[in-house]
Amino acid sequence: QVQLVESGGGLVQPGGSLRLSCAASGSIVSMNVMGWYRQAPGKERELVARITSGGSTNYVDSVKGRFTISRDNAKNTVYLQMNSLKPEDTAVYNCNAESVRYYIGTAYYTDYERWGQGTQVTVSS
Numbered sequence: 824q825v826q827l828v829e830s831g832g833g834l835v836q837p838g839g840s841l842r843l844s845c846a847a848s849g850s851i852v853s854m855n856v857m858g859w860y861r862q863a864p865g866k867e868r869e870l871v872a873r874i875t876s877g878g879s880t881n882y883v884d885s886v887k888g889r890f891t892i893s894r895d896n897a898k899n900t901v902y903l904q905m906n907s908l909k910p911e912d913t914a915v916y917n918c919n920a921e922s923v924r925y926y927i928g929t930a931y932y933t934d935y936e937r938w939g940q941g942t943q944v945t946v947s948s
Contacts, residue, residue, distance in 0.1 A: 825849040825923045832942030840906045845918030847899040852924040857901040861914035908946045915941040
């Protein structure tokens with residue numbers, strides 16, 4: 824089975840930077856659209872950025888020009904570079920894979936809507 828593991832969160836001052844990583848474990852064949860979501864206390868989860876297998880990207884307006892999503896297909900990893908962080912970026916960030924194709928032995932499987940466990944990002948002075 825496939826697992827997504829996020830890392831890179833933490834406490835940073837306003838204006839600072841963090842780089843989140845989301846690595847997929849398992850015998851991965853391919854992953855299609857990958858996304859980073861976040862949820863702040865008392866708010867609904869929102870899509871922050873997404874990237875297709877071909878590298879096309881989309882961002883929520885509030886992070887455009889500050890955040891960059893990228894992926895390394897050879898490493899089955901997606902990244903979120905976050906610059907010029909603001910207190911309102913404080914949230915738990917989760918990565919998502921819309922679908923993941925993998926194999927166990929000679930059998931192939933596809934998992935849909937796989938989520939990581941989340942990583943906390945806190946922007947505060």
